[in-house]
Amino acid sequence: MRIALALGGLLLASNVLAQQAPVAAESPEYIKGKETLARVTGAAGSKTVENLQDIAPELGRWVVEWGYGQVLSRPQLDLRSRELATVAALTALGHAQPQLRAHINGALNVGCKPEEVVEVIMQMAAYAGFPAALNGIAAAKEVFAERGVKVNTTP
Numbered sequence: 001m002r003i004a005l006a007l008g009g010l011l012l013a014s015n016v017l018a019q020q021a022p023v024a025a026e027s028p029e030y031i032k033g034k035e036t037l038a039r040v041t042g043a044a045g046s047k048t049v050e051n052l053q054d055i056a057p058e059l060g061r062w063v064v065e066w067g068y069g070q071v072l073s074r075p076q077l078d079l080r081s082r083e084l085a086t087v088a089a090l091t092a093l094g095h096a097q098p099q100l101r102a103h104i105n106g107a108l109n110v111g112c113k114p115e116e117v118v119e120v121i122m123q124m125a126a127y128a129g130f131p132a133a134l135n136g137i138a139a140a141k142e143v144f145a146e147r148g149v150k151v152n153t154t155p
Contacts, residue, residue, distance in 0.1 A: 027065060029066070029069035029070050029071055030065040031062075031069075033064040033069025033070070034064055034068075034069075036045050036065075036072050037049075037068040039109070040083065040106040042105075042109060044102060044105065047084055048063070048102070049063060049064055054068070069086045078110075080111050082116070083103055083106050084107060084112060086107075087100065087103050087117055087120050088120045088124055089135075090136075091124040091136035092132055093128075094135060100136060101139050101142060104117055104143040115152055117140055118140060121133055121136035122137070124136060
């Protein structure tokens with residue numbers, strides 16, 4: 001009798017799980033986030049999310065669904081403005097160099113000029129200090145070199 005009840009419980013549980021709503025990966029925010037992520041980062045963003053699958057898959061989902069699907073996709077600012085703001089914030093943080101490089105690339109991908117990226121990073125010297133701005137410029141220099149981008153330094 002106990003075995004029959006236990007098996008019946010397992011069967012009921014598997015039926016309930018099978019009838020649950022689709023996983024969050026299929027939500028409209030996730031789909032919108034994947035589209036925005038691709039626009040900003042190209043293939044690099046989805047590779048970052050894939051690299052999280054074996055250790056923190058939910059973090060990857062949060063990045064796509066919330067970060068790109070709900071925040072960066074809001075219509076109040078265009079992606080150019082959002083990427084410049086992100087470059088400024090990551091520069092000011094001073095300890096997120098991989099993310100800063102990714103968003104410098106993202107800024108260029110959505111149409112920011114290299115000179116705009118440099119200017120935003122330079123402005124952070126006033127708010128975050130010269131070390132943060134110098135590290136930001138170093139990250140920009142690396143990204144620009146990788147992409148073969150030249151910066152017009154004439155004021």
